[in-house]
Amino acid sequence: MIKIGIIGGSGLDNPQILHSPHDVTATTRWGQPSSPLKCGTIAGVDVVLLARHGREHTIAPSGVNFRANIAALQEAGCTHILATTAVGSLREEIGRGDLVIIDQFIDFTKQRAMTFHESFEPHRPMHTPMAEPFDAGLRAILGEVCAQRGYAFHRCGTVVTIEGPRFSTRAESRMFRAWGADIINMSVATEVALANEAGVPYAAVAMSTDYDCWKTDEEPVSWDAILAVFQSNAQKVTSVLVDAIAVAAQRHGAG
Numbered sequence: 001m002i003k004i005g006i007i008g009g010s011g012l013d014n015p016q017i018l019h020s021p022h023d024v025t026a027t028t029r030w031g032q033p034s035s036p037l038k039c040g041t042i043a044g045v046d047v048v049l050l051a052r053h054g055r056e057h058t059i060a061p062s063g064v065n066f067r068a069n070i071a072a073l074q075e076a077g078c079t080h081i082l083a084t085t086a087v088g089s090l091r092e093e094i095g096r097g098d099l100v101i102i103d104q105f106i107d108f109t110k111q112r113a114m115t116f117h118e119s120f121e122p123h124r125p126m127h128t129p130m131a132e133p134f135d136a137g138l139r140a141i142l143g144e145v146c147a148q149r150g151y152a153f154h155r156c157g158t159v160v161t162i163e164g165p166r167f168s169t170r171a172e173s174r175m176f177r178a179w180g181a182d183i184i185n186m187s188v189a190t191e192v193a194l195a196n197e198a199g200v201p202y203a204a205v206a207m208s209t210d211y212d213c214w215k216t217d218e219e220p221v222s223w224d225a226i227l228a229v230f231q232s233n234a235q236k237v238t239s240v241l242v243d244a245i246a247v248a249a250q251r252h253g254a255g
Helices: 066-075 136-149 170-179 188-198 223-252
Strands: 003-008 019-024 037-042 045-051 080-089 099-101 104-108 158-162 183-185 202-210
Touching: 003 066, 003 223, 037 223, 045 066, 045 223, 066 188, 080 136, 080 188, 080 223, 099 136, 099 223, 104 170, 104 188, 136 202, 136 223, 158 170, 158 188, 183 202, 188 202, 202 223
Parallel strands: 003 045, 003 080, 080 202, 104 158, 158 183
Antiparallel strands: 019 037, 037 045, 080 183, 099 202
C-alpha cells in the first residue's frame, strides 16, 4: 500500500486537489514542518500535502526546516514523496511553462542543515549514496503522464540549488550553465538529499518560469515575472500530480 506526500512550492500547493481534506499538526525531533499537514485522498490514495514555504509563502528558502518537513511526512506514514518547484531555465530549449522531470542535482547552498546525521555511532559512519537521487519509478510515471497529456516536458534535467532568496548574478548563471546545470531553484537539492537519507523515494516535477539572467536579450528574472508564468501554468502541474498518483495506485496499491 502506498501513501504519498506532496511538497508544494511557489503556489503549487493547492489543497483543493484533495478529497475530504483535514489538517494534522505535526511535530518532529527537528521541530515543526513548514505548515500543518493537509491530509486527504486522491484517486483513492492517502495523500499528505505540505506547503514548503508555508501556506502564505512566509518562509524564505533557507529558513525552511527541510529536516522537519521530510521527517513529518515520513512519520505520517508516507511511502513516497512527489515535489513541485518553480525553476529558472539555464537552457534555451527549456521554455517558459515547460515541465522538467529532474534526475540530478548540484548543491550550491552554503548554510543549511543537509543531513539527519549530526554524529555517528562508534564505528558506524552513515554516508548515503547519492549517485541517482531521484526515484526512477516515480520519474517514469511523471514522464508517462506528461507525454499522455501532450505537455511540453523534458524527461531529465540537472537542477542547481542556490541559497536564495536573492537571484543569481549573471556570472553565477553562466557558471551554472558551464557546470552542466539545466535549471535552477532554491529548494530541491536539500529536500531530495534528506529524503534519500530517510529512505523515502522522492521525485520532483519542475515548472520553468524564466531564464534566470544568463540571456542578455531578455530582462533578468523577477518575482513578478515568475508569478505570471506559474499562475498561468499551475494547472498543468496539478493535473500531472493527480494523474501520477492514480497510476502509482494501480501499480503499487492504494493506501
